[in-house]
Amino acid sequence: MTQSDPRFHVPAPHARPGDTPDFSHIEIPPAGEARKPAVDIDGSETRDLALGLVRVLDHNHQAVGEWDPKLDADVLREGLKHMVLTRVYDDRMLKLQRQGKMSFYMKSTGEEAVAVAAAMALDNKDMIFPSYRQQGILFARGRDIVDMMCHCISNSRDNLKGRQLPVHYTWAEGNFFSISGNLTTQFPQAVGYAMACQFKGEKQIAASWIGEGSSAEGDFHGALVLASTYKAPVILNVVNNQWAISTFQGVARGQGNTFAEKGLGYGLASLRIDGNDFLAVYAATQWAAERARAGHGATIIESFTYRADAHSTSDDPSGYRPKAEEEKWPLGDPVERLKQHLIGLGEWDEERHEALEKELNELVIASYKEAESHGTLHDGPLSPTHTIFEDVYVEPDWRLRRQRQDLGV
């Protein structure tokens, strides 16, 4: 492809299908190098952290540096369990989607730490404004797996009455807000929610996630303006998994160096972290939460990671990126890294890991059996048809009552 006028610039990734995966251009600073400032630091003084990369686990899987959250082995094992469960669940759900059991699915493979570690570092009361790839948060908060599956197969027990695409979970009891499907809309909403927490004098905070591609949306700017203007107790996460469906991250990043750097212009504390490092995600979230709760305002966190699988079941990455690129990702695999860390500590071993995978796999299979006993999208039973007219308003008005009659339900 030639470019006729060099003044017209369209950025391109380093490698395309047929090329050898190449991440040599990515600079990976050593683990433990980043400084950990006090939580009341001025956002403008976080430039080094926005341009660097907070890493805790080094190449030997040891925790190093100021950001090491020094977690108990029990907490680490719990994190590992949630991440393995997320992966096992995703793999099973993909298979089930391929068998026609659900209309659509989205895996979070490679991004488990981004969700699980953040959820564990937050208080369970903190409000989550997620995007569609943070199912790990639900596992970390202990949501019932059968309920999650019932939603995905839109059956009679779907807590959303079949109104949402699979994976677009809502779980009010777990302080997990609705997933829109329209991108970035939840970002400024989370700021409004956080402002309300502050208004009510509560210690609760809000956290939201978007992908790097959708940071190009106007709502990204809106969220950062609000968060900065009102010093809202919110954590704004940009999950840079390198790919927005088929579009590489350069198309949204533009001439900027990092996505975290965008926060500096708003005076927000801005961190860029290794998203495949459970300890880095945990420590950064814990830091940002403490900062927010203490009234020092919002933090934007870029989790640098890699989307190791397709965008969704409607996507085939072989059309736009080299095969097996995920295996070359310089920051490795988040599950494997935490597992090796625990093994290095003498708190885990291959046998236990295998047993855990087996146990969770059986749990997921058994859960699906139970979920299916409440119906499937294909064979029913679904929520009763008349429920499509419910919850549009508190009470259906005459139009909806008549239309329900017209449909004969």
Add this chain to the structure above:
Amino acid sequence: MAKMNMIQALNSALDNMMEKDPNVVSFGEDAGYFGGVFRVTAGLQEKYGLDRSFDAPINEAAIVAMAIGMGVKGMRPVAEIQFADYIFPGLDQIVSELSRIRYRTAGQFTTPVTIRTPCGGGIRGGQTHSMSPEAFFTQIPGVQVVMPSNPYDAKGLLISAIESDDPVIFFEPKRLYNGPFDGDPGKALETWGKHPKGEVPEEHYSLPIGKAEVVREGNDVSIITYGTLVHVALAAAEREGIDAEIIDLKTLVPYDIETIAKSVNKTGRCIVAQEAPRTSGFGAELAAQIQEECFYALETPIYRIAGWDTPYPHAHEWAYFPGLTRFTTAMREVLEA
């Protein structure tokens, strides 16, 4: 009772609600310290504090989103969009978010949000300060759409909107802020001082959303309208001495089909009138529904009065605005048909 114009009545509604419910907050562009470019929120910051009435950045999407987040947390935000013409940057947050939170969460989360916005022409506002975009919002399941035509209704309906557990888009016809307007720009400005609907209780009261009012009884033709045109229709009927029945809809979603059908079945003739452009306007919905309800009672085709299918012009504002002549022509045509 006190004499109030529509600005004072709306302010009084906000005042009552902010006093009654600590979860009610008001914000928007210039809506805090200064009290809004039309002064509807004047004095609220001074009385209730910075955190109850405050200025928002110029970003309508962010304003709506902030209201959604606050609503989800159990507050009752009242967001001002400075002009209805400016609401479009916030449209995604209204269409895809605000309106659907209850539905897509199966009632686990709700957004009791009111969006107030001045609309309509007649103030020499040109194409960016004159729009009547209400019909867009009637296409969004999950929001209620309200447009009062006088101070008394404005206060009672705004209180209902704020108290509603569902979102409301609340249009304020800005030509009516300071007085009724019969469509004749040459006449001296009238105030609400002598108008019966300018008598407004200072205390809390509410009017039901979804209820229209027969503002003039008559037997020969029904004129169904809302907002500024209610006053033009009344003036036209008086001037022509026509026995017209005039209905002020007040609420577009859900509109009061019962009151409309009763009137049209009685008169057998019907004019629907809107200030917005003609094509796919709210009058089209009314005409379609009225012919379904009243087909056998209709003696003539339903007549539509509307703005032209052009942007709102500046210099030729009065050629655009559906004024007295358009109403008298319509009534004659319908009655002579």
